[in-house]
Amino acid sequence: MPRNEPTEVTDGWDGGRSPRRRKAVRYAVPVAVAGVAAATIGLVPAFAGSGSPDLPKISAQELIAKIAKSDVQQLSGTVRVTTDLGLPSLPGGGAAAFGGEGHGDGPKGADEASASPQNKLMELASGTHTLRVAADGPDKQRLSLVDKAAEYSIIHNGDQVWAYDSGSNTAVHSTADAHGEDGRGHHGPKGLPKGLKNATPQDLAKEALKAAEDTTSVTVDGTARVAGRDAYQLLIKPKQSASTVGSIRVAVDAANGVPLKFTLTPKSGGAAAIDVGYTNVDFAKPAASSFSFTPPKGAKVVDADKERAKAGRQHSKDLKDLKGFKDRKGLEGFKGGDGPNIIGKGWTSIATIKGSGSGLPNGKDKGAAGDAGAFLDSIGQKVSGSFGSGRVFSTRLVNALITDNGTVYVGAVDKQALIDAANAAK
Known part of the structure; x- marks a missing residue:
């Protein structure tokens, strides 16, 4: 054949x-x-x-x-x-x-x-x-x-x-x-x-x-x-x-x-x-x-439905408490589950989540924030553009850009595509 x-x-x-x-x-x-x-x-x-x-x-x-x-x-x-x-x-x-x-x-x-x-x-x-x-x-x-x-x-x-x-x-x-x-x-x-x-x-x-x-x-x-x-x-x-x-x-x-x-x-x-x-x-x-499954003798059995219901009640309480905040500074970017916005098409689609303005710790900060910033600097690459500046975190497949104001761009795309997306959104 x-x-x-x-x-x-x-x-x-x-x-x-x-x-x-x-x-x-x-x-x-x-x-x-x-x-x-x-x-x-x-x-x-x-x-x-x-x-x-x-x-x-x-x-x-x-x-x-x-x-x-x-x-x-x-x-x-x-x-x-x-x-x-x-x-x-x-x-x-x-x-x-x-x-x-x-x-x-x-x-x-x-x-x-x-x-x-x-x-x-x-x-x-x-x-x-x-x-x-x-x-x-x-x-x-x-x-x-x-x-x-x-x-x-x-x-x-x-x-x-x-x-x-x-x-x-x-x-x-x-x-x-x-x-x-x-x-x-x-x-x-x-x-x-x-x-x-x-x-x-x-x-x-x-x-x-x-x-x-x-x-x-x-x-x-x-x-x-x-x-x-x-x-x-x-x-x-x-x-x-x-x-x-x-x-x-x-x-x-x-x-x-x-x-x-x-x-x-x-x-x-x-x-x-x-x-x-x-x-x-x-x-x-x-x-x-x-x-077929029967828990072995002596096994600890957890009721996930009850745990899930309990977590749901706590989540509702947390949301109610959140609505009661008088000082909402730092929560401007919170949209209650709207999810990421998808820009682009096909293989170069990029998910973006708008930041609240707080951004990531900087290695120049003092104390714990500075230590955290230094660690992020060690695994991320600093980049800049008309959008400002930020860090790109890379794997072999998925890359993410987190700007200094906290906005996230992530996708199975190269670094330049993320920078271009951030520049276009400016």
């Missing part, structure tokens, strides 16, 4: 989506990359398998359609996860360095924090991890993070969701949202971080393919063997030069259209920053026992 050669998607092809749909997702990839990169990434290239199988020729449009039509509901397998974003080492390390422990609406005790999905998400921000996954339709999923000394599992079965950390012997229980995330009656785990739900190549590939429009080149670039299965390789490249993304490669199962491997390589080169894939996969119905 003929070997598959690169074929490119015609500019403007959108897989049948309406202009309104294209507008809604035009910056999905950069935003999704930033969020997913902090949560689920990785697969060393070694297990991709040897050899390039001979498969019937297929166009990029046909391969994307094959992914879209794939309706595999049942599978089990192992996913290798590795993250190499080039994040700076922060004092305290781990989840705490990112505000992990006690952050969000989850349990706040030490044992509870170890079993909280919000904190497990932070552990996936660097290094290599192994996940075991199983799914049987929209109402039954299991994901286990396997460590050398312990195992962490999330089990979703109907309206029940359990998270269990064997290291602390702590289980967190919650009920599923009856309306589901998509409003179609699917039971989505309530309060489960999106990053942990997007733990497979399928989820990451769907986000990437949302950008198949005029800012993107999409081609079929040969074939591969992944987890013992024949696959086509879909190659996605930004056409916008300011993007820090070099390419995304998705290995797609030739038989059923399921993405088996997702690899994102930065424009700067080197190892993949985001690389997720199966080491083995089985599309048979998993055993019913895969989705």
